[in-house]
Amino acid sequence: MNWSLFFDLTVSGLTLGSLYALIALGYSLVYGILKLLNFAHGDVYMIGAFLGWYALHALGGPVNPTFTGAVVLFLMFVVAMLGCGVLGVAIERFAYRPLRNAPRIAPLISALGVSIFLQNSALLIFGAAFRDYDTFDLIGVKTYNIGQLFFSVPQLLTVVAAIGLMVALTLFVARSRLGKAMRSTSFDREAASMMGIDVDRVISVTFFIGSALAGAAGVMFALVFGQIYHFMGFIAGLKGFTAAVLGGIGSIPGAMVGGLIVGLAESYATGYLPQGSTFQNLYVFALLILVILIRPSGLFGKAAISKV
Amino acid sequence: MTGDATLLELKELDKSFGGLRVIADLDMVVKEHEIVSVIGPNGAGKTTLFNLITGIYRPDSGEIQLDGRNLVGMAPHKITELGIARTFQTLRLFLNMTVKENVMAAQYGHTKVGVLRSMVRTPGARREEKEIHRLAEEKLGFFGDRLMGYRWDQFAYSLSYANRRRLEIARAMATQARILLLDEPAAGMNPRETHEITELIGKLRDDGGYTILVIEHDMHVVEGISDRVVALDHGVKIAEGSFEAVATDPRVVEAYLGLRKTETK
Amino acid sequence: MEQPPDTPRIGVDEWVASVEGKRERYTGPRGAVLKRWERLPPAARVLVFATPAAVFPFLTSGGNLFRYGLFTLVYALLALGLNIVVGFAGLLDLGYVAFFGCGAYMYAILASPQFGNHWQAEAAIPVVVVFTAVVGLLVGLPSRRLLGDYLAILTLFFGQAFVVFVNNANRISFPFVGHADLTGGANGIANIDPFNFFGYRIDSTRKQYYLLLIAVALVLILLMFVNESRTGRAWRALREDPLAAEVMSIPVNRLKLLAFVFGAAVAGLTGAIYGTIATAALPGDYDVGLLITVYAIMILGGFGSIMGIVVGAMIVNNIPKLLHSSANARPLFYGTILLAILVKLRPWRLLAAELGGLVAFGFAIHGIASAAYPRLVDGESIGSGVSARALDHWMLFPKNPVKIADVAYILLVAAIVVYPQLSRVWRAVLLPPLLYLVMFVWENLLLVHIGGATRLILLGAMLVALMNIRPQGLFGTATVEIA
Numbered sequence A: 001m002n003w004s005l006f007f008d009l010t011v012s013g014l015t016l017g018s019l020y021a022l023i024a025l026g027y028s029l030v031y032g033i034l035k036l037l038n039f040a041h042g043d044v045y046m047i048g049a050f051l052g053w054y055a056l057h058a059l060g061g062p063v064n065p066t067f068t069g070a071v072v073l074f075l076m077f078v079v080a081m082l083g084c085g086v087l088g089v090a091i092e093r094f095a096y097r098p099l100r101n102a103p104r105i106a107p108l109i110s111a112l113g114v115s116i117f118l119q120n121s122a123l124l125i126f127g128a129a130f131r132d133y134d135t136f137d138l139i140g141v142k143t144y145n146i147g148q149l150f151f152s153v154p155q156l157l158t159v160v161a162a163i164g165l166m167v168a169l170t171l172f173v174a175r176s177r178l179g180k181a182m183r184s185t186s187f188d189r190e191a192a193s194m195m196g197i198d199v200d201r202v203i204s205v206t207f208f209i210g211s212a213l214a215g216a217a218g219v220m221f222a223l224v225f226g227q228i229y230h231f232m233g234f235i236a237g238l239k240g241f242t243a244a245v246l247g248g249i250g251s252i253p254g255a256m257v258g259g260l261i262v263g264l265a266e267s268y269a270t271g272y273l274p275q276g277s278t279f280q281n282l283y284v285f286a287l288l289i290l291v292i293l294i295r296p297s298g299l300f301g302k303a304a305i306s307k308v
Numbered sequence B: 001m002t003g004d005a006t007l008l009e010l011k012e013l014d015k016s017f018g019g020l021r022v023i024a025d026l027d028m029v030v031k032e033h034e035i036v037s038v039i040g041p042n043g044a045g046k047t048t049l050f051n052l053i054t055g056i057y058r059p060d061s062g063e064i065q066l067d068g069r070n071l072v073g074m075a076p077h078k079i080t081e082l083g084i085a086r087t088f089q090t091l092r093l094f095l096n097m098t099v100k101e102n103v104m105a106a107q108y109g110h111t112k113v114g115v116l117r118s119m120v121r122t123p124g125a126r127r128e129e130k131e132i133h134r135l136a137e138e139k140l141g142f143f144g145d146r147l148m149g150y151r152w153d154q155f156a157y158s159l160s161y162a163n164r165r166r167l168e169i170a171r172a173m174a175t176q177a178r179i180l181l182l183d184e185p186a187a188g189m190n191p192r193e194t195h196e197i198t199e200l201i202g203k204l205r206d207d208g209g210y211t212i213l214v215i216e217h218d219m220h221v222v223e224g225i226s227d228r229v230v231a232l233d234h235g236v237k238i239a240e241g242s243f244e245a246v247a248t249d250p251r252v253v254e255a256y257l258g259l260r261k262t263e264t265k
Numbered sequence C: 001m002e003q004p005p006d007t008p009r010i011g012v013d014e015w016v017a018s019v020e021g022k023r024e025r026y027t028g029p030r031g032a033v034l035k036r037w038e039r040l041p042p043a044a045r046v047l048v049f050a051t052p053a054a055v056f057p058f059l060t061s062g063g064n065l066f067r068y069g070l071f072t073l074v075y076a077l078l079a080l081g082l083n084i085v086v087g088f089a090g091l092l093d094l095g096y097v098a099f100f101g102c103g104a105y106m107y108a109i110l111a112s113p114q115f116g117n118h119w120q121a122e123a124a125i126p127v128v129v130v131f132t133a134v135v136g137l138l139v140g141l142p143s144r145r146l147l148g149d150y151l152a153i154l155t156l157f158f159g160q161a162f163v164v165f166v167n168n169a170n171r172i173s174f175p176f177v178g179h180a181d182l183t184g185g186a187n188g189i190a191n192i193d194p195f196n197f198f199g200y201r202i203d204s205t206r207k208q209y210y211l212l213l214i215a216v217a218l219v220l221i222l223l224m225f226v227n228e229s230r231t232g233r234a235w236r237a238l239r240e241d242p243l244a245a246e247v248m249s250i251p252v253n254r255l256k257l258l259a260f261v262f263g264a265a266v267a268g269l270t271g272a273i274y275g276t277i278a279t280a281a282l283p284g285d286y287d288v289g290l291l292i293t294v295y296a297i298m299i300l301g302g303f304g305s306i307m308g309i310v311v312g313a314m315i316v317n318n319i320p321k322l323l324h325s326s327a328n329a330r331p332l333f334y335g336t337i338l339l340a341i342l343v344k345l346r347p348w349r350l351l352a353a354e355l356g357g358l359v360a361f362g363f364a365i366h367g368i369a370s371a372a373y374p375r376l377v378d379g380e381s382i383g384s385g386v387s388a389r390a391l392d393h394w395m396l397f398p399k400n401p402v403k404i405a406d407v408a409y410i411l412l413v414a415a416i417v418v419y420p421q422l423s424r425v426w427r428a429v430l431l432p433p434l435l436y437l438v439m440f441v442w443e444n445l446l447l448v449h450i451g452g453a454t455r456l457i458l459l460g461a462m463l464v465a466l467m468n469i470r471p472q473g474l475f476g477t478a479t480v481e482i483a
């Protein structure tokens, strides 16, 4: 067994997994409350990556930044998260809210429409070419290690920041008033609204948080892999959703664990399975099918019983 | 009128949701051509009982036997095919289909023609389709002129509340079931309509030959139709027998009164 | 439209009355036409479409027949299959085009130099159809227990997996047979044979057109028959309420699978035909873009409306092609906007004031810009002719529109999001600047990219708008959902 390969794969799997987990959280939060599959979520993530890029260049670019690296990075995240949060709220307000009582399939189609719209707007404005982050000067190429696990700075940043965000989210949902309102709304929307919870506001907040997390994931992806393009949201969104389903959609810890599983599975598949670097997505797909067959409600999900 | 043959038998039926025991150790027998009413305060587990019998929920333990055959674990459509059909307390019609289509759709189980044959409309397929139409019209005809004529081609969503309840019953009849489970058929009806439904349930048994298990809150209806009454409270059978016996049973009175006290209506 | 299920309603409730009121409005000449249309037997309805379509080749050139006629029919056939899955059974299948691809590749394998097979069409087509149906079955099997949305993601993944697979299947080593180039990888499979029915070759555009027409008409009739059969009713019932359907003796899982399989079979058939038209099977043809196009057709046509789909295919195939040249795109775009304003702005005085305001606003902006920021007016509009030159004196045309127009675009999207939240007065006041912004973005950005991103942007916006206005699609009957 080649251990160094194994550790490399583990590190990249953890990194990917953190990204997927952040995306999955957005899906899960929204699904938990609205029972809606927000197809546009992957594209929000893509927009986040581009917002980060613009923030970077507005702050003087990667080579001659206006501030020190850490401040620039921080501001990139702030811009991407705020921007995506607002975008998410707008999407909900426009494409989903008018359709709450429409047939089930209408909001899904609307979501598809938003996704196409965002993707091609990005194509229109950013162009079809890849954009480079080029943040080596900004961040440096130093690596850190935990035993045999060697992390580059962006990788470490991604994993740590993702964990931080997830802890913050968990605390928010568990402790804050709004978080509690979110939980009761996802449990039973009608009852929540009868209890005086402003459901519309809760939904807006949910979209804001989910989209902001996706925005952060977009910047992280760009920092780790260096390149962004207008179509990057599609596959990432798909994986994020896979993660959410694996973990049990609607469950926050489920989304995190699901993200890590998908990330690690993809990474190991790339390294170990036949023609893994070409077919890693197919292997993830197979994993999804397997989990759904064995446990349709996901690892952490509760089997849904609808009251009749 | 009532035969002796046991048609439906529940043995030590149990069902819990989470920690809540909704049906507890329930034994019950329904004989052929009988009308049995299930009463009990809100949340007593009446609808859950129907969900168990029709296979929507699976009991935690116990048996449900139709003609001595155990139904536990069967898919709901199989159970319906074997002869148990129901209506829904909350009304679950196919709203965007016409009245007649609703009743025709329910005949899936006892018809045979496959897709390929219906694509090319073989003579056999046409014959069966005609039979489906005929049966649908017959079942709708059971309700006098309430669901007749121009109503056939109206969408179900355009029906009034009472007519929706009637259509639910017609749809259940169309499955060719022998037992009908009616979940609060008179809920939301005005006194005249309630009276009509009472007569109709009697007619279903006498003319239609159905065996009927009915959940009902309106005691006038229960009194008017029941051969036998079963009272549930918290999933436990607290009384069983003739309407007079059950209605005066102290435990039943208490179950209802206890509810009155806590519920400020 | 939610009503507590247990509320007593005595007599006719007001909700029913309101529905009756809505139905009343469909009387009049339009209602009469609709009623007559509904009374026509299926075969007659198909004839109404097929007759003009059969005459079409005699009225047009070969190139137009290929571009407009052939592709409309391909799309129509494809959307008809999708309609079984989504429209009838209500399953959101986002891997649908993969079945289309399966059909094309399978036919290519059976009838092209790739493996030296040159099967007759009468043998190849059934094999292709059965093969795709089996693939549909395999994909449907794990999906059948799933909630609608899980199915969506699983099939989306499947569609993606298909593209990855055909792109790379030239490099796979199989157990037993060893290395085989199954799909030609990124280059696809070229030189696919034309259909050869018992020696009769379908090798001209016109022959292909008629073959497709026959296929579409046939599938239309078959679907109409199925729709009015036991199976069709069961599909619609399970779309309405799967649980009630199951309890009404309908084996919901089996019927879902059946819909899936039939949809796949129609897609496979279309794929085989498309393979002979394109004479090649290429991985890029079966991607998300096509999926969206087919969905757009089905949605425009209306879920479950068989005839609507044919109309949807005509619209979706031909309008973007017309949009390709700016000479057509401009009147279409402005026509749509004008129509929307005419319908929406009610007292004509307000309408006149807004349009006047728009004209005045344009001149004012143009005047200020040419005095203070000549950079904003040093370009000119696309196209030639009087109207384009007149536009130069009213609309801003920066020579290098890129940066400014990008910002304007983002501004516009933001403005459209905010606009409906404003009060009536503000909406009235801000309408001219908003329209001016719309026109600025259109002239300087969207029109420039009319062949690429613009089309899809408009399509996406249209889907969202359509779902907001008519969730049942243009030709679908209004559906009612009461929780």
Ligand SMILES: Nc1ncnc2c1ncn2[C@@H]1O[C@H](COP(=O)(O)OP(=O)(O)OP(=O)(O)O)[C@@H](O)[C@H]1O
Pocket (backbone or CB within 6 Å): A305, A306, A307, A308, B017, B022, B040, B041, B042, B043, B044, B045, B046, B047, B048, B049, B089
């Ligand atoms: N799917 C479910 N999950 C959890 N609890 C359930 C479920 N279905 C029913 N219950 C609970 O079981 C109890 C009995 O419900 P049920 O609907 O059978 O009552 P019921 O006797 O029909 O009452 P009503 O007269 O109001 O119709 C209630 O407390 C209800 O909340």
Ligand SMILES: [Mg+2]
Pocket (backbone or CB within 6 Å): B046, B047, B048, B089
């Ligand atoms: Mg009940």
